[in-house]
Amino acid sequence: MHQEIEEVLVTEEEIIEKCAEIGKQLTEEYDGKFPLAIGVLKGAMPFMSDVLRRVDTHLEMDFMAVSSYGGGTRSSGEVKIIKDLDAKVEGRHVLIIEDIIDSGLTLSYLVDLFKYRKAASVKIVTLIDKPEGRTVDIKADVVGFELPNKFLVGYGLDYDEKYRNLPYIGVLKPEIYSEQES
Numbered sequence: 548m549h550q551e552i553e554e555v556l557v558t559e560e561e562i563i564e565k566c567a568e569i570g571k572q573l574t575e576e577y578d579g580k581f582p583l584a585i586g587v588l589k590g591a592m593p594f595m596s597d598v599l600r601r602v603d604t605h606l607e608m609d610f611m612a613v614s615s616y617g618g619g620t621r622s623s624g625e626v627k628i629i630k631d632l633d634a635k636v637e638g639r640h641v642l643i644i645e646d647i648i649d650s651g652l653t654l655s656y657l658v659d660l661f662k663y664r665k666a667a668s669v670k671i672v673t674l675i676d677k678p679e680g681r682t683v684d685i686k687a688d689v690v691g692f693e694l695p696n697k698f699l700v701g702y703g704l705d706y707d708e709k710y711r712n713l714p715y716i717g718v719l720k721p722e723i724y725s726e727q728e729s
């Protein structure tokens with residue numbers, strides 16, 4: 548698996564350090580508010596697990612599964628709900644947890660949905676921001692790392708469902724995906 552990576556952009560140590568920093572920030576922001584922390588599956592799973600263990604106040608966890616990338620490297624433009632929340636959003640302080648904001652389509656869809664469901668507040672925390680990928684105007688409230696417009700894998704991010712279990716974030720060797728997308 549590791550030999551298929553061309554370059555590591557964020558190391559495991561940098562991610563661990565960042566999760567502690569963000570966890571502290573979220574503790575201060577949400578202390579006493581019992582936020583509803585919503586992980587966007589599948590990609591957000593490792594980040595959600597690491598960051599929320601550094602948040603030192605009560606919170607509720609829930610999950611939503613959405614998908615717009617299929618097996619490829621480009622967004623289909625259509626966000627599909629695969630699993631909806633169990634919790635009610637009305638009156639809750641919603642904290643959306645994402646691995647990446649790229650085109651912004653997934654998060655703009657989810658922010659609109661949670662506002663429509665009458666959340667008391669909606670904030671976004673994302674480990675990665677690729678601002679150059681944006682096709683809709685949306686910003687995250689908390690960003691771990693801003694990265695260049697390359698297709699990334701690792702730490703939740705997949706290519707064709709693989710590489711999510713890498714402990715770092717990197718770029719694949721071009722021959723890995725050009726074989727399938729040519």
Ligand SMILES: O=P(O)(O)OC[C@H]1O[C@H](OP(=O)(O)OP(=O)(O)O)[C@H](O)[C@@H]1O
Pocket residue numbers: 587588589590591613614615616617622645646647648649650651652653654705
């Ligand atoms: O800003 P965008 O261009 O919408 O891209 C970001 C979204 O794309 C990825 O999810 P994907 O749809 O691939 O599902 P996955 O989490 O199951 O991989 C990622 O986990 C984000 O949810």
Ligand code: HPA
Pocket residue numbers: 616647649650697698699700704705706
């Ligand atoms: O760079 C990316 N890598 C994997 N999944 C993604 N979904 C949006 N952008 C990306």
Ligand SMILES: [Mg+2]
Pocket residue numbers: 590616704705
């Ligand atoms: Mg994906």
